[in-house]
Amino acid sequence: MTFQVYDTTLRDGAQREGLSYSVVDKLAVARLLDDLGVGFIEGGWPGAVPKDTEFFRRARTELTLRHAVLVAFGATRKAGRAVEDDPQVRGLLDAGTPAVALVAKADLRHVERALRTTAEENLAMVRDTVAYLVAQGRRVFVDGEHTFDGFRHDPGYTAAVAQAALAAGAERFVLCDTNGGMLPSQVTAAIEDLVARTGIAPERLGMHAQNDTACAVANTLAAVEAGVRHVQGTANGYGERPGNADLFAIVANLQLKLGMPVLPEGCLEQMVRVSHAIAEIANIAPDTHQAYVGAASFAHKAGLHASAIKVDPLLYNHVDPAVVGNDMRILVTEMAGRASIELKSRELGLDLAGHPDALSRVTGRVKELEAGGWSFEAADASFELLVRSELPDAAPVRPFALESYRVLVEHREDGAVVSEATVKIRVRGERVIATAEGNGPVNALDEALRVGLARHYPELREFELADYKVRILEGSHGTGAVTRVLVETAGAGRDWTTVGVHPNVVEASWHALVDALTYGLDKAGAPLNAAGSGRGPA
């Protein structure tokens, strides 16, 4: 049977404390996961979670997947209700995905104490729901909640749930270590016992591990070594409590250590980029020490063995870092090297290989900016503007030049909170002063800038600020620290992300806003004029 790499970043991974994706975030994460070549993307629980319903609705027109199959997640029918009449099951069908994952109780204690129904009714719920969805043309996966704990408590019942699911037509039955307490040797023993007891072919089983013993990746590999051919995980191991199994480490280990090519050719090297971009979208600082993809994961203190490392890097690295898109770092420098910048530029359709001088300038500029806290990993539009500003034929034209701005926020005696901004700019030789109010300082500034530019660039009205993220950079102290702002803008059928960094959140936002407008107007083919720098990062 085919090996299945099944991602649940957008469903189980979203249970991580403090994490919250917008629908636009979810679409962006799905595209990144597809770039990595995962086989399945579990997008959420339609019907139960309004945002997820909306995600699946928009996915139909806005998400074109090259590798992955989209999966809607839900539960078996309610106890005592016909499956056809269960609105939750209806919600799964309405999502219109080719595949559905159903969570089923696989631990008798949870059936009795949490679900409060009988052992037999729970089995009927599994059978009915699977059969119904299969009859409706869906591929069905069944996640056995608390499989391992249940199997330890009452192996016969848990085995019966697995058999019921597969007999009713489920493609795979997924062994879920829901509480995350397993060790690899225990996983091996449980799977062998389950297979011996039921005769289920291990290829029809899947593995879903949580990291409560710090063994989630190893538990998943143990399952694969026991014959399982479906692995679930999340990007960067995000998830509830200590998290889920990190899909990136699983996949890299399978490909590079066990020789199982589970991703399409050429996809593995996307891993670092995908990992970091998802971290940015999740607004979680990338873990610099994460296996395979962390910025420090192939970093060596040079010292005595520098020359030995240079001659024989594989004596000091467990794999070639390039195969996952990472770099070996010898000195304590910031990350971006020429090779990755060239690669990234090529991705954006810009040929830096033919312009070695420009490549050097861009590399130098990126290193300098990264040392100051900039990050282009999730801000392709800002990166493109930066690269193009070094390429003679492609330099972006800045739509205006800033003279000054001023933003005021007042909490008045009557309790009203007001924000007002004034910008003084030069547009096509004309000096413009514009003032606007907003819901907050950045909104007021954005509005004032739009008012100032409206006459010359009417197409600006189409652009909408879709998301705005602020991060205080690591190692810093509170509101006095360096601030990184990401602005996502949507308009004219596309969306793009820009970045700004400054100790002052308003100034950081200004950088990102100006880049956003510059990029958007450029792509919209607006007739720009060279009015000078609009204070983008370049």
Added chain:
Amino acid sequence: MTFQVYDTTLRDGAQREGLSYSVVDKLAVARLLDDLGVGFIEGGWPGAVPKDTEFFRRARTELTLRHAVLVAFGATRKAGRAVEDDPQVRGLLDAGTPAVALVAKADLRHVERALRTTAEENLAMVRDTVAYLVAQGRRVFVDGEHTFDGFRHDPGYTAAVAQAALAAGAERFVLCDTNGGMLPSQVTAAIEDLVARTGIAPERLGMHAQNDTACAVANTLAAVEAGVRHVQGTANGYGERPGNADLFAIVANLQLKLGMPVLPEGCLEQMVRVSHAIAEIANIAPDTHQAYVGAASFAHKAGLHASAIKVDPLLYNHVDPAVVGNDMRILVTEMAGRASIELKSRELGLDLAGHPDALSRVTGRVKELEAGGWSFEAADASFELLVRSELPDAAPVRPFALESYRVLVEHREDGAVVSEATVKIRVRGERVIATAEGNGPVNALDEALRVGLARHYPELREFELADYKVRILEGSHGTGAVTRVLVETAGAGRDWTTVGVHPNVVEASWHALVDALTYGLDKAGAPLNAAGSGRGPA
């Protein structure tokens, strides 16, 4: 043979990028590790690293260990030099520790290409150095560098190094996965092969794993299951690249999952305290998602199953969190009902069960606030203030009342960016107007408020803004959307998190800042006066 829990936080763990301990730090970390009951503490490389020489000198008088044996780390003698004349070996003796660990090359390629000596001379270096130190009355451990890679490349040579070390009197030979590329099944196979080949009893072997495949903990457990009775690790897994095996997860798994009581009675429950204190000393934010010890590692989104969790917490936790000194936390999320609010309040030491009316009011208030975008999931301090404001005996006193504030951000013509804030408040009947500048609008506002309160509340100077997070709430539109701010404040030996929500980021920050000061002053026992509402969430 005795099971040995061997900590290398202060030696190998200190290789983590960006980490640097002072001698005082090292002494403090050693005391904490001893509290946890580890058997051995590897303190550093005396002679080679001046700070480590100093650490061992001071340890003689300043470090009284109840459980652990102090170990000096170093290398085998230089090639072509008599062991008695090797100053590096002399340095190890001068450290005056009961035990010494020696790193020995166990991969022939490294002998030839990095050490640049012969296979035979390397074996002689191992024999000579071990025998000499044993003769000087030291317990000796030998770390076989690159054991696994070497064993794969040339098993006979690596086996010869292990045999030489043990024959010369080493207590244990430690299998080091120096490049960190192993998987558990490979560890098992290699140990079985080595044991079969040499007849070495597995109890005389140790395991040292690095986390490059995200399997360091599992690799260590695999070694123990293969008979190894000495495990090395570091606090919180600190170390080079992705880090070392996390000693805490190893020990918790051994005790709680494999039934091996490797720590002295009563020590395991020190784990959370020791973990967080070492993170504090290392100046690394504790990983909230770390297995066993993370603040989120036993956190549950309550919702539907709150009552089931209350009755049967062990159905939802893989172990009782109290055994490692952790707590179960119930997250107050969107689905928060009465049960989870009562549970959460009890966690904070507030009895709402005895005040059903207050419980109703709090539940209503939380629902209303959450509908408006508030979230108390990560803001226990704000939640506590809210609950207490409904409990007659516990209502927090607000330190001041706001009249108005004003914040100005200017990007001037000369490029300078300035922020200035003015607050008008009433403190203990006095009207105070205060102005301050800051790096950004929120910092300026925070500074102005502190200036205004300084005379009445000098203890405010101890509070520091440790982290500041901004999130634009989902389903919203760009800078015009609702903003949620989380402020983490540290001071007087604790830290607390508060939340503010408003369309205006400055006003949202104001809410969180005021809650932070209110909570901090309350806990510091400052004499507050009832000046009215300071505009916290309640």
